[in-house]
Amino acid sequence: AQSVTQLDSQVPVFEEAPVELRCNYSSSVSVYLFWYVQYPNQGLQLLLKYLSGSTLVKGINGFEAEFNKSQTSFHLRKPSVHISDTAEYFCAVSSSGSSNTGKLIFGQGTTLQVKP
Amino acid sequence: DAGITQSPRYKITETGRQVTLMCHQTWSHSYMFWYRQDLGHGLRLIYYSAAADITDKGEVPDGYVVSRSKTENFPLTLESATRSQTSVYFCASRTSSALHFGNGTRLTVT
Numbered sequence A: 001a002q003s004v005t006q007l008d009s010q011v012p013v014f015e016e017a018p019v020e021l022r023c024n025y026s027s028s029v030s031v032y033l034f035w036y037v038q039y040p041n042q043g044l045q046l047l048l049k050y051l052s053g054s055t056l057v058k059g060i061n062g063f064e065a066e067f068n069k070s071q072t073s074f075h076l077r078k079p080s081v082h083i084s085d086t087a088e089y090f091c092a093v094s095s096s097g098s099s100n101t102g103k104l105i106f107g108q109g110t111t112l113q114v115k116p
Numbered sequence B: 001d002a003g004i005t006q007s008p009r010y011k012i013t014e015t016g017r018q019v020t021l022m023c024h025q026t027w028s029h030s031y032m033f034w035y036r037q038d039l040g041h042g043l044r045l046i047y048y049s050a051a052a053d054i055t056d057k058g059e060v061p062d063g064y065v066v067s068r069s070k071t072e073n074f075p076l077t078l079e080s081a082t083r084s085q086t087s088v089y090f091c092a093s094r095t096s097s098a099l100h101f102g103n104g105t106r107l108t109v110t
Helices: none
Strands: A003-006 A010-014 A019-021 A023-026 A031-038 A044-050 A056-058 A064-068 A073-078 A087-095 A110-115 B004-007 B010-013 B019-025 B032-038 B042-051 B054-057 B064-066 B076-078 B087-094 B099-101 B105-109
Touching: A003 A087, A010 A019, A019 A110, A023 A031, A023 A087, A031 A064, A031 A073, A044 A056, A044 A064, A044 A073, A044 B099, A073 A087, B004 B087, B010 B019, B019 B032, B019 B087, B019 B105, B042 B064
Parallel strands: A010 A110, B010 B105
Antiparallel strands: A003 A023, A019 A073, A023 A073, A031 A044, A031 A087, A056 A064, A064 A073, A087 A110, B004 B019, B019 B076, B032 B042, B032 B087, B042 B054, B064 B076, B087 B099, B087 B105
């Protein structure tokens, strides 16, 4: 079985400050990892994904994440946040390999609150 | 425009009634998914489908029924709605490497 733990339910930060949203996962098989963002009253939008290759992954809106297999982590970072980054962020995992159905296991979500 | 369309966006129903949430995609993706979103739980998988006429249970399937007679449609039915099924429901389809989500249906069961 797989699981995802997002270590912070809320992260308040001032505009233009750096931010890190933490995500740990558990899996007995190789994984793909994802970060999604949800703005109010909208669906989830893919920020970035790790499938293979370089462990540092760059996504949209200036976000990046680093896959650390030994720490089973996939933390999301941004060097300078904007008010418009205020949203709910979800970390998710799926099994990799030929049997991959694509179904995602999600963490509980982290609310990023950017203050002026 | 191509994408996933969910309908209705908002629905209020009474306990015990049957309600169907619709999901339509224009990409012809094989895999489709239904998730529910509840505070403190993130998103939990209800059912998914690998192709027309192939469906399988997810983490929280009890009280729900799905069908997939056509590739582009994946309706979710609550046969006898309960208050615990008050939630936001998201449909998704799988691209080559990630899921693409609709805008959700907010369902309230009174």
